[in-house]
Amino acid sequence: MTTRPLALTLGDPAGIGPELTVSAWEALRLSEHCFFWLGDPALLNNVIPTEMISSPAEARRVFSHALPVLPTLCSAPVEPGKPSACNAETIISSIQNAAQLSLSGEAAGVVTNPIAKHILAQSGFPHPGHTEFLAEICSAPGHEIMMLASPELRVIPVTIHVSLQTAIQTLTTERIVNVTRITHHALIRDFGIHHPRLAIAGLNPHAGEAGLMGDEEQTIITPAIDILRAQGIDAQGPYPPDTMFSATARTRYDAAICMYHDQGLIPLKTLDMAQGVNITLGLPIVRTSPDHGTAFDIARPLDRTVRAADARSLIAAIRTASTMVQHRKGNAV
């Protein structure tokens, strides 16, 4: 696995991020999946040993006996379950530093703990989520693609954090082609799938039923598929969205290109929320995250034995980031 450590961000300190971080360290500390946390050790209530580091290079020496922490201290008191925009600056700087350390090569990649988008927005944060923020840090705006992956399914929404109305209004042939091309290349480079098979979803019921229930399939989606196929990309569809996620249908493709956020994320999370991983494709750095959010409703002060949050998705995100780093190394020329 990776020799350099992964950078794990703070996330919203009032959410389940601190608890997930503790559980992930306990699960992985004797494995090769080494990470350090850009967080505030005071949030951990001494439930595990921690050791301050001043650079990622120190993480591997520490990882088996303590959680390596690159201190990123909260400026306001933290009450679990009660998020506050007063800590927005710390949350943002944790993401920013993790990305910079990854761009500089000191960290192998970034794994993010969940943030609450509306809380950061209150502080003037202009990005709808990590995906778009990281693209800006990497000077690659417009190249960022969100993929959610579980052992059962991979989905890529063409439009991401916008209203359903905006998603439909901004759906274009060019956007579908761009997202599918980046996905195709990322499946080869980051996942070792040599000939990716891509299923393109329709937008409307029955994929439009020959125009009877909407014509975006004919005017926008099919032209995109034609362009992609002419470029040698194995893109098929548009498929009726209500049947393309069945167990049988899923055996026919490696990833589903979906027209809007919930079209892809509902089947993914319904099939396997515990092991779903959110992955940003199209960036020079590796970035993964759990598929769920901050879960403020179950966040509580940390306890040595009682855990409310299921850390499997974060653990899967860390393992996935390690695997992607390995694939990128293997594919480097």
Ligand SMILES: NC(=O)C1=CN([C@@H]2O[C@H](COP(=O)(O)OP(=O)(O)OC[C@H]3O[C@@H](n4cnc5c(N)ncnc54)[C@H](O)[C@@H]3O)[C@@H](O)[C@H]2O)C=CC1
């Ligand atoms: N990558 C990220 O930073 C993401 C952040 N969010 C943010 O999270 C906030 C809350 O969003 P919600 O829609 O409520 O989704 P959520 O995923 O935080 O919670 C939905 C339900 O699932 C439960 N849940 C989630 N993760 C869990 C875990 N690991 N273990 C046990 N139960 C778990 C919660 O307790 C809650 O009942 C929003 O502000 C949203 O912006 C949402 C998705 C991803």
Ligand SMILES: NCC(=O)COP(=O)(O)O
């Ligand atoms: N629904 C997925 C999600 O909100 C994750 O967004 P991001 O913070 O990874 O951009």
